[in-house]
Amino acid sequence: xxxxxxxxxxxxxxxxxxxxxxxxxxxxxxxxxxxxxxxxxxxxxxxxxxxxxxxxxxxxxxxxxxxxxxxxxxxxxxxxxxxxxxxxxxxxxxxxxxxxxxxxxxxxxxxxxxxxxxxxxxxxxxxxxxxxxxxxxxxxxxxxxxxxxxxxxxxxxxxxxxxxxxxxxxxxxxxxxxxxxxxxxxxxxxxxxxxxxxxxxxxxxxxxxxxxxxxxxxxxxxxxxxxxxxxxxxxxxxxxxxxxxxxxxxxxxxxxxxxxxxxxxxxxxxxxxxxxxxxxxxxxxxxxxxxxxxxxxxxxxxxxxxxxxxxxxxxxxxxxxxxxxxxxxxxxxxxxxxxxxxxxxxxxxxxxxxxxxxxxxxxxxxxxxxxxxxxxxxxxxxxxxxxxxxxxxxxxxxxxxxxxxxxxxxxxxxxxxxxxxxxxxxxxxxxxxxxxxxxxxxxxxxxxxxxxxxxxxxxxxxxxxxxxxxxxxxxxxxxxxxxxxxxxxxxxxxxxxxxxxxxxxxxxxxxxxxxxxxxxxxxxxxxxxxxxxxxxxxxxxxxxxxxxxxxxxxxxxxxxxxxxxxxxxxx
Amino acid sequence: xxxxxxxxxxxxxxxxxxxxxxxxxxxxxxxxxxxxxxxxxxxxxxxxxxxxxxxxxxxxxxxxxxxxxxxxxxxxxxxxxxxxxxxxxxxxxxxxxxxxxxxxxxxxxxxxxxxxxxxxxxxxxxxxxxxxxxxxxxxxxxxxxxxxxxxxxxxxxxxxxxxxxxxxxxxxxxxxxxxxxxxxxxxxxxxxxxxxxxxxxxxxxxxxxxxxxxxxxxxxxxxxxxxxxxxxxxxxxxxxxxxxxxxxxxxxxxxxxxxxxxxxxxxxxxxxxxxxxxxxxxxxxxxxxxxxxxxxxxxxxxxxxxxxxxxxxxxxxxxxxxxxxxxxxxxxxxxxxxxxxxxxx
Numbered sequence: 046x047x048x049x050x051x052x053x054x055x056x057x058x059x060x061x062x063x064x065x066x067x068x069x070x071x072x073x074x075x076x077x078x079x080x081x082x083x084x085x086x087x088x089x090x091x092x093x094x095x096x097x098x099x100x101x102x103x104x105x106x107x108x109x110x111x112x113x114x115x116x117x118x119x120x121x122x123x124x125x126x127x128x129x130x131x132x133x134x135x136x137x138x139x140x141x142x143x144x145x146x147x148x149x150x151x152x153x154x155x156x157x158x159x160x161x162x163x164x165x166x167x168x169x170x171x172x173x174x175x176x177x178x179x180x181x182x183x184x185x186x187x188x189x190x191x192x193x194x195x196x197x198x199x200x201x202x203x204x205x206x207x208x209x210x211x212x213x214x215x216x217x218x219x220x221x222x223x224x225x226x227x228x229x230x231x232x233x234x235x236x237x238x239x240x241x242x243x244x245x246x247x248x249x250x251x252x253x254x255x256x257x258x259x260x261x262x263x264x265x266x267x268x269x270x271x272x273x274x275x276x277x278x279x280x281x282x283x284x285x286x287x288x289x290x291x292x293x294x295x296x297x298x299x300x301x302x303x304x305x306x307x308x309x310x311x312x313x314x315x316x317x318x319x320x321x322x323x324x325x326x327x328x329x330x331x332x333x334x335x336x337x338x339x340x341x342x343x344x345x346x347x348x349x350x351x352x353x354x355x356x357x358x359x360x361x362x363x364x365x366x367x368x369x370x371x372x373x374x375x376x377x378x379x380x381x382x383x384x385x386x387x388x389x390x391x392x393x394x395x396x397x398x399x400x401x402x403x404x405x406x407x408x409x410x411x412x413x414x415x416x417x418x419x420x421x422x423x424x425x426x427x428x429x430x431x432x433x434x435x436x437x438x439x440x441x442x443x444x445x446x447x448x449x450x451x452x453x454x455x456x457x458x459x460x461x462x463x464x465x466x467x468x469x470x471x472x473x474x475x476x477x478x479x480x481x482x483x484x485x486x487x488x489x490x491x492x493x494x495x496x497x498x499x500x501x502x503x504x505x506x507x508x509x510x511x512x513x514x515x516x517x518x519x520x521x522x523x524x525x526x527x528x529x530x531x532x533x534x535x536x537x538x539x540x541x542x543x544x545x546x547x548x549x550x551x552x553x554x555x556x557x558x559x560x561x562x563x564x565x566x567x568x569x570x571x572x573x574x575x576x577x578x579x580x581x582x583x584x585x586x587x588x589x590x591x592x593x594x595x596x597x598x599x600x601x602x603x604x605x606x607x608x609x610x611x612x613x614x615x616x
Numbered sequence: 617x618x619x620x621x622x623x624x625x626x627x628x629x630x631x632x633x634x635x636x637x638x639x640x641x642x643x644x645x646x647x648x649x650x651x652x653x654x655x656x657x658x659x660x661x662x663x664x665x666x667x668x669x670x671x672x673x674x675x676x677x678x679x680x681x682x683x684x685x686x687x688x689x690x691x692x693x694x695x696x697x698x699x700x701x702x703x704x705x706x707x708x709x710x711x712x713x714x715x716x717x718x719x720x721x722x723x724x725x726x727x728x729x730x731x732x733x734x735x736x737x738x739x740x741x742x743x744x745x746x747x748x749x750x751x752x753x754x755x756x757x758x759x760x761x762x763x764x765x766x767x768x769x770x771x772x773x774x775x776x777x778x779x780x781x782x783x784x785x786x787x788x789x790x791x792x793x794x795x796x797x798x799x800x801x802x803x804x805x806x807x808x809x810x811x812x813x814x815x816x817x818x819x820x821x822x823x824x825x826x827x828x829x830x831x832x833x834x835x836x837x838x839x840x841x842x843x844x845x846x847x848x849x850x851x852x853x854x855x856x857x858x859x860x861x862x863x864x865x866x867x868x869x870x871x872x873x874x875x876x877x878x879x880x881x882x883x884x885x886x887x888x889x890x891x892x893x894x895x896x897x898x899x900x901x902x903x904x905x906x907x908x909x910x911x912x913x914x915x916x917x918x919x920x921x922x923x924x925x926x927x928x929x930x931x932x933x934x935x936x937x938x939x940x941x942x943x944x945x946x947x948x949x950x951x952x953x954x955x956x957x958x959x960x961x
Contacts, residue, residue: 429849447844449840450841452840460850474829
């Protein structure tokens with residue numbers, strides 16, 4: 046997480062927001078809904094900082110921003126799920142207070158989330174009647190009513206169809222109809238295309254045009270630039286909880302939107318000191334060889350293996366595919382190299398295959414095609430235990446997965462390599478003395494604020510991450526796969542984690558750093574590869590990369606520049 | 617719920633309070649039945665401790681409850697919800713009743729281990745089917761283990777009313793097992809048999825495996841968080857399978873104990889609901905070794921108390937069962953409330 050204060054300190058007005066048309070545009074149409082200076086905090090985290098926006102009847106407003114920018118929080122406030130700490134919601138010129146979604150619905154707000162609230166064994170008409178509330182249920186009348194509503198808004202649906210027989214796109218249509226049948230005048234769609242195929246997305250955009258033609262206001266939440274430009278009339282861009290720009294989509298460029306969304310490069314709140322690493326990608330080993338002699342590892346990163354740069358990469362993935370879990374979020378031909386002594390960053394909007402990439406490398410997911418080798422040996426489709434044994438240090442995306450919360454710190458530190466803590470013999474008795482000594486040593490070495498017998502799940506996120514780091518890095522792994530290692534951590538803990546990853550590079554290990562924090566990637570990585578829809582869409586030398594360029598690639602546009610860089614890089 | 621006993625450290629007042637509350641709740645019923653309430657209370661909680669015989673009777677009852685409790689606790693520890701201890705106990709009992717009469721010429725030193733081994737294998741075998749269904753194609757084990765209980769109950773009934781029925785008396789009882797296959801008594805003029813020692817040894821084994829071996833650590837990890845265990849390299853399917861088989865084997869031992877130590881033959885209600893009570897024992901004991909021992913003894917005490925009260929007061933056994941159930945529920949509620957209060961603080 047980027048330090049929120051750094052961003053909050055920069056006033057939005059100073060940003061180059063380009064063709065800002067601002068309130069004057071909205072003034073020409075009736076304002077269906079307006080949010081004024083909404084602020085919402087969760088503990089120390091400011092999710093929304095004085096956010097103002099409005100949507101007019103008959104227009105699609107896109108709410109654009111990265112994950113964690115505060116889009117969903119804002120819409121949950123508008124839908125009555127959260128109460129704002131400060132600010133007002135104004136509907137039809139009157140301030141209103143929503144204590145629950147029921148209040149919001151009564152004021153004509155409808156919301157469609159990615160998780161459909163439909164009873165899958167009931168018909169479309171029954172599901173919609175459920176949402177409509179009291180009275181007697183008459184199947185024929187309910188179906189007629191649904192048919193009428195659908196016809197009015199030009200939505201195609203069979204009211205008698207059972208929901209479980211519908212496609213995802215059709216189920217979403219039912220959710221929209223449900224909101225419409227409750228007289229919604231403002232429709233919030235929270236990342237509606239995340240669950241859709243491209244064809245279904247196109248159909249949805251057509252339907253949305255029909256809806257606004259009928260005078261609805263639509264708030265469309267997305268982090269996909271193409272979609273926003275295709276469907277919205279106006280865009281409000283959120284970053285770190287604040288509005289950083291507002292513009293009409295007419296004449297707006299994707300590059301400009303990307304820049305607003307990801308922020309400008311150049312400032313590295315955390316990386317300024319870290320950037321001092323010497324290792325340019327061309328000679329990653331010259332700097333590492335000095336330190337590695339002392340830190341020579343059991344896992345066998347011998348110097349001779351590292352002193353031949355570019356000859357054979359440490360990790361080589363070629364055309365790796367996985368079976369799709371849902372939609373597009375699977376790997377569709379990933380080719381990637383990581384060499385000893387370098388940090389390769391993986392950027393991308395979440396859901397473009399980064400999770401699967403980490404899982405494939407850590408023995409948590411099978412591949413259907415392609416090859417993965419570590420120092421020439423195949424590690425495709427190995428088990429988690431085999432992945433660890435072959436010298437991969439695994440820092441999982443979710444700390445809850447990396448630890449057994451109800452076990453002690455000492456047990457958690459031992460579990461991954463339990464065979465090292467047993468005394469000889471068939472019964473494999475646990476050596477409690479060794480187990481606790483090991484835990485005490487790691488706690489001291491990694492400065493962990495916990496006792497060996499502390500329950501791991503009750504510790505802070507930063508402490509939990511330190512335990513995982515200690516467990517992984519103390520084994521001197523050849524390759525470290527770190528998935529979102531600083532997500533949710535405070536500044537100090539993030540710094541700590543980043544420092545440890547840099548130490549791994551200095552030691553001569555390869556590091557694959559998957560992160561949604563571009564500043565972190567720019568500060569730490571030697572090279573950044575961008576994932577989009579299950580592929581590496583391009584890779585750039587981080588010394589030459591800019592946040593704008595990365596933002597565009599994250600949005601699926603591999604510009605000529607990036608392709609050029611990619612070719613000059615090895616790959 | 618699972619750690620109610622774990623949380624009750626230093627709360628020895630609690631059982632006493634539970635008895636008093638139960639007494640108050642059941643007082644009207646006792647009065648309606650024209651039983652002396654104080655005498656009933658005495659019969660329930662004091663009398664079991666007044667004579668050696670009644671005290672050893674508690675231990676006799678503790679034996680199968682401890683075994684089925686451990687059986688369920690083993691499975692729960694690994695995150696496998698074995699509800700089939702009743703059927704697995706019966707499988708062990710059937711095997712013992714089949715082996716027992718064949719061992720006339722075999723000395724006890726060989727026949728008793730043979731009985732135990734056979735019963736454990738039979739229990740494990742009966743647990744194998746749901747365990748394979750669970751680990752291979754992810755069929756919910758709660759349903760399959762529960763349903764197999766009924767299958768085994770009918771199987772026992774079929775055997776006892778068919779091939780094994782006493783040809784003379786026509787009683788649904790299997791032939792008596794060989795004297796050499798009977799469990800020796802631990803104390804003169806009591807019914808406390810070798811099974812009690814077996815149960816304590818299994819308990820020690822349970823403690824040892826879960827707390828002192830690498831497999832036990834992995835097994836607890838699998839039970840506490842399947843996804844974490846998988847990430848940390850634990851073969852969760854294999855762990856579940858092994859835990860399920862051991863669970864079945866231990867329940868099978870309970871069946872052997874009832875046949876070889878108490879009834880000396882197979883009778884229809886040999887299981888006596890011990891398999892189901894084992895679930896309560898394990899749950900109440902937080903699946904921990906000490907907790908399982910305490911809760912098994914507690915369940916045995918109130919079970920015996922019910923019979924004692926019914927006998928000495930001449931009230932129907934149902935009334936005693938009501939008191940027993942009230943005592944159990946009261947204890948559970950109080951443990952729960954206490955834990956909540958502790959958390960609030």
